Amino acid sequence: MATSIDSSADNRHRPPYRATYQTTTAPLIVTPTFLTRADRTQPTERPQDEGFTRSRDGQALDNPAAEPAKIALEANANLAYEHWDEYWRKVHGPKFAYEEPGTDNEPVLRYDQIHRVAAGPSSYFRPPYLAMTTADAKLVGDPHAQVPTYQRPRWDGFAYIAYATEADIDKVLKQPQYDKRIVADEQTVFRMVTRSITREYILLPSPSHRDPITLVKIHYRHPSLSREAFQQRLLTEHAAVVLAQPATHAYVRRYAQLHNIGSTQFDPEGSRMDAISVLAFASMNDVEDYLSSDGYRVIEVDEASITDIEQSEFWTGLTYSVINRLLPELATSL
Secondary structure (H helix, E strand, O other): OOOOOOOOOHHHHOOOOOOOOEOOOOOEEEEEEEEEEOOOOOOOOOOOOOOOOEEOOOOEOOOHHHOHHHEOOOOOOOOHHHHHHHHHHHHHHHHHHOOOOOOOOOOOOEEEEEEEOOOOOEOOEOOOOOOOEOOOOOEOOOHHHOOOOOOOOOOOEEEEEEEOOOHHHHHHHOOHHHHHHHHHHHHHHEEEEOOEEEEEEEEEOOOOOOOOEEEEEEEOEOOOOOHHHHHHHHHHHHHHHHHHOHHHHHHOOEEEEEEEEEEOOOOOOHHHOOEEEEEEEOOHHHHHHHHOOHHHHHHHHHHHOOEOOOOOEEEEEEEEEEEEOEOOOOOOOO
16 A cells, blocks of 8 residues: 555545544435536436536537537547546546545545446346247347347436535535536536435445446335335335345345435436445346346335336446545434
8 A cells, every 4th residue: 555645646535545534423414416427428318417518618518419510528439438437536536536636525425436337237228137049948149130229217327425414515516626626517517416415324334345247226206105204114014024035134235225305406317216226236146146146136115116217217337436535334213
């Protein structure tokens, strides 16, 4: 381990480089910022925030699909996803963590980036994965004619940013660095971001704090339930079902629920999300085995009784820790 690191490096804000940490059993406040990348997707396929997806001269592209060569992030469609994925982690993350002279990001207790992985399990293509065979149990001979249609989840990832209180959000985001320069970066590399505020309940704390894989479940409540009633049942009855399954304790390293309590600004997409479940794993295979287990079938049946299963979705992502001032992580007192 290096004994000294550049003050602008992001790893100085997380273990093992940071010298002091804090911990709590109180619910934290999390801004789960779901996002889509800046690219040439048609506006009929994915909505776009006003002013987002910038050109190389800093102007907003109202319809990037009509002017793909002007997209500042990456004009080459073949490289767009890779370039965005790299930029978000290696450029935008350090920018967020960097403390400009006169600024303070200490109120940010945790900032993880969850990058959705297309090859990971999702609600659109879930394990177990079956070989494509003919009626006589042989592999198909014309795979070119039988390529499954790709169903893209709504989001490309989400920024998991935790604070001690709601007031701490403004303490950070109203500073000039974030209010101007970080927002300018978001407008360059993202197409849309959500602005929800949630209350976090940690049901299984992480013993490692470096869990590499995250299963993200976005919940929309059943039409028969109010948001308050849905969140209460999710936190008590449904969480009990999840924790009662041996598969959960065999595979899941961390389990938290984020309950929507508001937004930082106008947020038509994020405000509809009633809650988010975040489960961490040691490997992608562990996620697949968990979702294929008998215990998970029990969980899914219970989940379907309180959620709108047509709108709700899940997907899997790589987890990158940018800031972590919480050590050790403790279960939330309910």
